[in-house]
Amino acid sequence: MLELAGKLALVTGGASGIGAGVIVALQAQGLRVASLDLQPGGPADVRVACDVADEQSVVAATADAVGQLGGLHYAFCNAGVAGMGSILTMPMAEYDRVMNINLRGVVLTLREAAKAIRDSGQGGAIVCTASSAGIMADIGMVHYSLAKMGVRQLVRVAARELAVHGIRVNAVAPGPTVTPMLDGAAEMTGYFEHLAAITPLGRLGTVEDIVDAVLALFALKWVTGQTLAADGGVTVCSSTDVPGIDAEALASW
């Protein structure tokens, strides 16, 4: 069970998609929630403009949000952008853009949130958003994959350093999930159908699927330093995933 009534939370990327879904779910359990986002809007009680890639912006926005809330117990370091680029052709400006938001931005927001949770004196928990792309070797998104793999290692180190303050740190790794982030991919004929076909549970994720995983990570009191893949099983695909082949056919090989 979450012990959330009256608690305070910070969510980055709370104006849209997974972040907005987590905010609504936390509010339903009695929390007050602040959102840090480039975009205005979203369901948060407190909304502060912030660019997570910019250190001064994160420091100022976190202080503003925590001041308005009156403390902090939980944080969801989630803001991110899609990025496509291959090793041979990707401009380094594109590499820097995605790494700065998806990895540096998580480091910065985790740091500022951890200080605020520590200073509030009751311990708490932080969840960061990784991705199935940081577990698998997807092509065409080398910088995105590296950033998300970095988030998985960040929570392992942060879990050790912050345990002394009673702060647990974990990551959620969504598989392909229907949010505005996937709008570009929707134009690729057959892409969503293919993703569903290679996913053991046979469909793309919904925001609710990822919200369930995030709330579980906030609730699990003996879990820290872990990445939970919420992905319909797509990260357990293997070299036996040949179209038309199933386990029984392989067993008779």
Ligand SMILES: NC(=O)c1ccc[n+]([C@@H]2O[C@H](COP(=O)([O-])OP(=O)(O)OC[C@H]3O[C@@H](n4cnc5c(N)ncnc54)[C@H](O)[C@@H]3O)[C@@H](O)[C@H]2O)c1
């Ligand atoms: N949708 C997917 O398939 C999927 C899969 C795996 C991981 N993820 C991750 O989930 C997280 C949330 O993505 P989503 O799918 O909800 O997408 P989304 O585009 O709906 O939401 C992302 C939010 O982050 C905000 N944001 C972007 N750059 C920012 C910045 N520099 N500073 C502050 N806010 C910024 C956006 O304004 C937006 O509100 C991201 O980290 C993404 O990489 C998404």
